[in-house]
Amino acid sequence: MALNIEVELTKAPKQKPDVSRVGFGTVFTDHMFMLDYEEGRGWHSPRVVPYQSISMDPAAKVFHYGQTVFEGLKAYRTADGRILVFRPDQNFKRLNHSNERMSIPHLDVELALEGLKKLVQTDRDWVPETEGTSLYIRPFIIATEPVLGVAASKRYIFMIIMSPVGAYYAEGIRPVKIHVESEFVRAVPGGTGSAKTAGNYAASLKAQEEAALEGYSQVLWLDGVHKKYVEEVGSMNVFFKVNGKVITPALNGSILKGITRDSMIQLLQSWGVPVEERPVSIEELYEAHRAGTLEEAFGTGTAAVISPVGELNWRGEKLIINGGETGELSAKLYETLTGIQSGKLEDKLGWMVQV
Numbered sequence: 001m002a003l004n005i006e007v008e009l010t011k012a013p014k015q016k017p018d019v020s021r022v023g024f025g026t027v028f029t030d031h032m033f034m035l036d037y038e039e040g041r042g043w044h045s046p047r048v049v050p051y052q053s054i055s056m057d058p059a060a061k062v063f064h065y066g067q068t069v070f071e072g073l074k075a076y077r078t079a080d081g082r083i084l085v086f087r088p089d090q091n092f093k094r095l096n097h098s099n100e101r102m103s104i105p106h107l108d109v110e111l112a113l114e115g116l117k118k119l120v121q122t123d124r125d126w127v128p129e130t131e132g133t134s135l136y137i138r139p140f141i142i143a144t145e146p147v148l149g150v151a152a153s154k155r156y157i158f159m160i161i162m163s164p165v166g167a168y169y170a171e172g173i174r175p176v177k178i179h180v181e182s183e184f185v186r187a188v189p190g191g192t193g194s195a196k197t198a199g200n201y202a203a204s205l206k207a208q209e210e211a212a213l214e215g216y217s218q219v220l221w222l223d224g225v226h227k228k229y230v231e232e233v234g235s236m237n238v239f240f241k242v243n244g245k246v247i248t249p250a251l252n253g254s255i256l257k258g259i260t261r262d263s264m265i266q267l268l269q270s271w272g273v274p275v276e277e278r279p280v281s282i283e284e285l286y287e288a289h290r291a292g293t294l295e296e297a298f299g300t301g302t303a304a305v306i307s308p309v310g311e312l313n314w315r316g317e318k319l320i321i322n323g324g325e326t327g328e329l330s331a332k333l334y335e336t337l338t339g340i341q342s343g344k345l346e347d348k349l350g351w352m353v354q355v
């Protein structure tokens, strides 16, 4: 496809921050990517423009009915100065899965990838170079038709914005304490749990706030029907090492299909570690802990890559995992995946895309 992505460069480049001091997602690069959709015309006018505010009609559907989807991925600078993006095709495939659920028109994956590359190239000086740092990339779509009727919008904007981020573990990996959530649920079968759509996150804030008051950094979500099976941890997928085997909840329609999750499974399989994708009940984990076979637990996602779980609090009982320390397998997975992403380790599985 011959793509003509117009680039309008900023006349006022910003000062680049010291990434070790910026909070996650607080500083944005000089440019952004935009693409418009209108019914009858399809997606059109791909362009890179200076980062700026956008103006919208207050009746735009996204404000009222939350018809919107997003993605999150990262670009890394290698020691020899190349810029690599981790599995971006997977993000745009998943964006289309989310689009399908939210009645948003499909986006051409190739066009989205071209837009992403053009934007990263334009702002390549914004990809930080210190160990552990990266450029976080946030693609998203919003419904912009200014009509209050509850129906799918006839107009959308697709945008990509980018933000330099510091090392997630500036002081080394530290396990987190997790509250097993027994009141609120994140998703139900037939709902929107497998889509990366705003409402899921708005609905998760209450549980997150209440857990934080008790000193827990995230919640472990149980299934929305029985509150029996483990689904995710915060906005990460979750894994358990029990008796030498790795277990992760099967993708059942209410779990987000994490790209880090998929990558971890592939790495484990390549090492000959048995991985089971199946329903995992909280009772099973409780019993394994009692028997001394719950060896490790960790969340996976783009932001942290791995977040080891040192404690699970279930109905006031504290299950301490691996003495509250990062497990060996968690550490190895972390070192391997971040090594591939930063270009230090060979990319045997062909995950990195050079920009």
Ligand SMILES: *Cc1c(COP(=O)(O)O)cnc(C)c1O
Pocket (backbone or CB within 6 Å): 072, 196, 232, 234, 235, 236, 237, 256, 257, 258, 259, 260, 261, 300, 301, 302, 303
């Ligand atoms: C984004 C997300 C994940 C992790 O997906 P990655 O592709 O690994 O970043 C897991 N769960 C939820 C709810 C998410 O939104």
